Amino acid sequence: MIADDDEDVLGMTKHVRGATRALLVSLATAAALACADTGPRGDRVIIMIVDGLRPDYVTPEVMPRLSALRDGGLSGENHHSVFPTVTRVNSSSIATGAYPRTHGMMGNSVYLDWVDAERVLNTGEVANLRLINDSSGGRLLTAPSLADVLERNGKTLFAVSSGSSGSAMLMNRQGGGGGLAHPEVFLPPESQDAIEALVGPAPPDTAPRMSLVAWTIDVLLEHGIDALDADVLMIWITEPDGTAHATGVGSPETLDILRSVDAEIGRLLDGLAQRGILESTNILVTADHGFSTRTGTQSVAALLRERGLKRTETDVVVAGGAIHVNEGGEDRVREIVRVLQETDWVGPIFTRGADASTTQGSIDGTLAFSTIAWDHDRSADILTTGNWSSAENEFGFPGEVMEPGVASHGTLSPYDVRTTFIAHGPAIKQGVRSTVPTGNIDLAPTALALLGLPVPDGMDGRVIDEAFVDGPDIDAVEVDTREITATATWSGRSYVVILQKSFVAGTEYVDLARVERLQPGQAETPESPVSELPVVILMDSPHPARVYDEETRVANGTNADVLSDILLDLPIRRLKESIGPDWHRDEEILQLHPDLIVIHYSGFRQGDGSGPRERLKLLISYFEESDTRFLIYSRQEEARLRRSVDELLSDRERDHPGLLARIEVFGLDDYGHRDWRSPLTANPLKLRVKEILGLEG
Numbered sequence: 001m002i003a004d005d006d007e008d009v010l011g012m013t014k015h016v017r018g019a020t021r022a023l024l025v026s027l028a029t030a031a032a033l034a035c036a037d038t039g040p041r042g043d044r045v046i047i048m049i050v051d052g053l054r055p056d057y058v059t060p061e062v063m064p065r066l067s068a069l070r071d072g073g074l075s076g077e078n079h080h081s082v083f084p085t086v087t088r089v090n091s092s093s094i095a096t097g098a099y100p101r102t103h104g105m106m107g108n109s110v111y112l113d114w115v116d117a118e119r120v121l122n123t124g125e126v127a128n129l130r131l132i133n134d135s136s137g138g139r140l141l142t143a144p145s146l147a148d149v150l151e152r153n154g155k156t157l158f159a160v161s162s163g164s165s166g167s168a169m170l171m172n173r174q175g176g177g178g179g180l181a182h183p184e185v186f187l188p189p190e191s192q193d194a195i196e197a198l199v200g201p202a203p204p205d206t207a208p209r210m211s212l213v214a215w216t217i218d219v220l221l222e223h224g225i226d227a228l229d230a231d232v233l234m235i236w237i238t239e240p241d242g243t244a245h246a247t248g249v250g251s252p253e254t255l256d257i258l259r260s261v262d263a264e265i266g267r268l269l270d271g272l273a274q275r276g277i278l279e280s281t282n283i284l285v286t287a288d289h290g291f292s293t294r295t296g297t298q299s300v301a302a303l304l305r306e307r308g309l310k311r312t313e314t315d316v317v318v319a320g321g322a323i324h325v326n327e328g329g330e331d332r333v334r335e336i337v338r339v340l341q342e343t344d345w346v347g348p349i350f351t352r353g354a355d356a357s358t359t360q361g362s363i364d365g366t367l368a369f370s371t372i373a374w375d376h377d378r379s380a381d382i383l384t385t386g387n388w389s390s391a392e393n394e395f396g397f398p399g400e401v402m403e404p405g406v407a408s409h410g411t412l413s414p415y416d417v418r419t420t421f422i423a424h425g426p427a428i429k430q431g432v433r434s435t436v437p438t439g440n441i442d443l444a445p446t447a448l449a450l451l452g453l454p455v456p457d458g459m460d461g462r463v464i465d466e467a468f469v470d471g472p473d474i475d476a477v478e479v480d481t482r483e484i485t486a487t488a489t490w491s492g493r494s495y496v497v498i499l500q501k502s503f504v505a506g507t508e509y510v511d512l513a514r515v516e517r518l519q520p521g522q523a524e525t526p527e528s529p530v531s532e533l534p535v536v537i538l539m540d541s542p543h544p545a546r547v548y549d550e551e552t553r554v555a556n557g558t559n560a561d562v563l564s565d566i567l568l569d570l571p572i573r574r575l576k577e578s579i580g581p582d583w584h585r586d587e588e589i590l591q592l593h594p595d596l597i598v599i600h601y602s603g604f605r606q607g608d609g610s611g612p613r614e615r616l617k618l619l620i621s622y623f624e625e626s627d628t629r630f631l632i633y634s635r636q637e638e639a640r641l642r643r644s645v646d647e648l649l650s651d652r653e654r655d656h657p658g659l660l661a662r663i664e665v666f667g668l669d670d671y672g673h674r675d676w677r678s679p680l681t682a683n684p685l686k687l688r689v690k691e692i693l694g695l696e697g
């Protein structure tokens with residue numbers, strides 16, 4: 001039950017967010033008193049990575065075996081890929097339990113001038129990884145891997161992959177413990193003979209790559225389990241990634257390959273059952289990233305060339321979304337950022353922060369690398385990625401990115417970030433769905449905990465102990481969701497990047513980032529120039545305790561999202577602004593010269609409802625000299641809200657007579673419904689906005 005935040009009640013209880021609902025009551029609830037760190041919770045752990053497996057692919061029709069595994073275990077419905085949401089970044093994060101900030105693998109392609117100043121290196125090729133490793137004194141990754149940690153504890157990891165040689169090597173780059181098997185890379189090298197003697201040589205690599213996938217299943221069973229009896233087995237299943245890149249998200253070809261992948265997963269499960277070890281094996285299934293349909297036509301490099309900001313191969317180097325500015329200094333960085341901010345198909349933009357504590361990048365309207373855990377001495381000068389929407393493609397799958405291609409991933413769209421997580425086994429709750437945030441950084445710590453081993457310092461991820469039979473109740477896990485913004489305004493335009501993050505017990509997850517652009521002149525028509533429409537700013541908090549209805553809460557939205565929809569057909573320019581205790585964009589909002597600010601009375605309060613109303617007063621004080629109007633809403637009686645607002649601002653009114661006359665209030669309790677999804681409240685609100693702005697009709 002979400003506490004009503006609007007009542008000025010003393011002694012408000014601390015709000016613990018039931019962000020998750022165990023849809024089937026876990027048998028473990030009674031045992032969830034303590035999560036013992038003693039002893040293993042099963043005989044072995046299998047970490048299965050299915051490349052590009054969107055959660056909505058896992059249906060009983062398309063993937064019956066994997067669906068059954070999910071339904072009999074834990075379905076993690078808020079699982080996060082690591083940004084950039086590409087394969088080698090996530091392969092590294094799965095192997096190390098860490099973000100790029102810690103492991104140093106910054107993208108699928110990287111530019112490291114101390115390795116080669118002339119070219120971008122594709123990290124899918126093992127030869128390039130060896131080059132980086134040799135040039136850095138063995139620091140291909142700058143974090144220890146799960147295999148190293150296990151080896152120190154007398155345990156073994158064996159990894160097998162049908163993916164690229166690069167992504168394979170990143171799973172166990174030193175070949176520690178049980179080693180690594182990939183058609184091009186066997187660690188230790190002599191293991192190749194033993195493996196080929198068991199299962200034959202790897203088949204030729206032809207698309208689609210199901211015969212290669214089948215070979216890796218055989219290697220896992222006959223070498224990893226029968227011969228090595230490894231404690232942790234990692235298997236990388238390279239499809240449906242390749243097929244989806246070529247034919248689209250949810251295309252008939254992609255669905256066909258998913259059926260084949262599911263059959264191979266079934267063969268693995270049957271192999272475990274035949275050996276009598278299915279019941280003693282904990283299985284974690286994930287995907288390195290989600291997937292989106294591509295609708296764009298231009299690349300970042302082409303844009304910069306077109307605008308004269310990249311003239312040679314090396315003055316400005318673009319590696320994925322990373323932009324390295326070798327010539328032109330800070331001025332060139334600033335010029336490039338401005339062009340990116342002006343370009344509709346470009347999404348969020350990040351630069352280096354002035355120091356570790358700031359969320360703001362070095363250039364206005366950019367967020368710091370640290371906000372996405374991408375701050376490393378291998379970072380570029382700028383990191384950007386495509387803009388996105390939730391539009392459905394021709395096959396009915398949502399998620400579009402305005403970059404070129406058929407289908408891909410890599411962005412901060414929730415469709416690229418959100419990915420599959422399934423846990424199943426003797427240590428795992430049964431028949432449970434969880435929306436507690438988890439991520440690919442959590443797999444290594446969780447595998448260690450399943451083996452009864454401590455998690456070393458330096459791993460960014462956490463143990464997903466709410467999945468464990470002896471772990472905490474899912475509903476009791478406290479989740480904090482926040483938005484961080486950066487804004488640039490110039491010549492009547494504005495660009496805002498909004499980054500949403502979730503936090504669980506100190507572990508951070510990047511949920512998504514979106515951008516809002518205000519471009520007067522764009523889409524102007526003679527009848528109603530956009531630049532002359534009244535500007536209405538809708539301000540509310542993303543904190544779940546502030547959100548009035550469950551549907552919006554589940555979508556991580558704000559009341560402002562609902563209000564924006566209510567006001568959709570009015571001739572106004574609507575801007576949404578997420579606020580909270582740390583918000584400080586008063587000056588930037590003033591610069592937009594809004595005609596009306598619609599704001600939640602409690603929008604600045606802390607998650608638990610505490611915190612002064614003084615913050616609202618401070619915002620309004622910025623507008624004392626303007627003619628901006630305010631409409632303040634709250635879930636209480638309107639007369640009472642009016643008295644509270646009058647009292648709060650009485651001294652400001654003395655200094656600025658007429659201020660209170662520009663402020664109206666809307667108390668939902670006078671309208672018979674307590675959220676914005678009812679016409680009982682939506683219609684009067686809309687009418688009030690029209691009256692305030694003097695709109696016809």
Ligand SMILES: [Zn+2]
Pocket residue numbers: 051052086087241288289
């Ligand atoms: Zn991938």
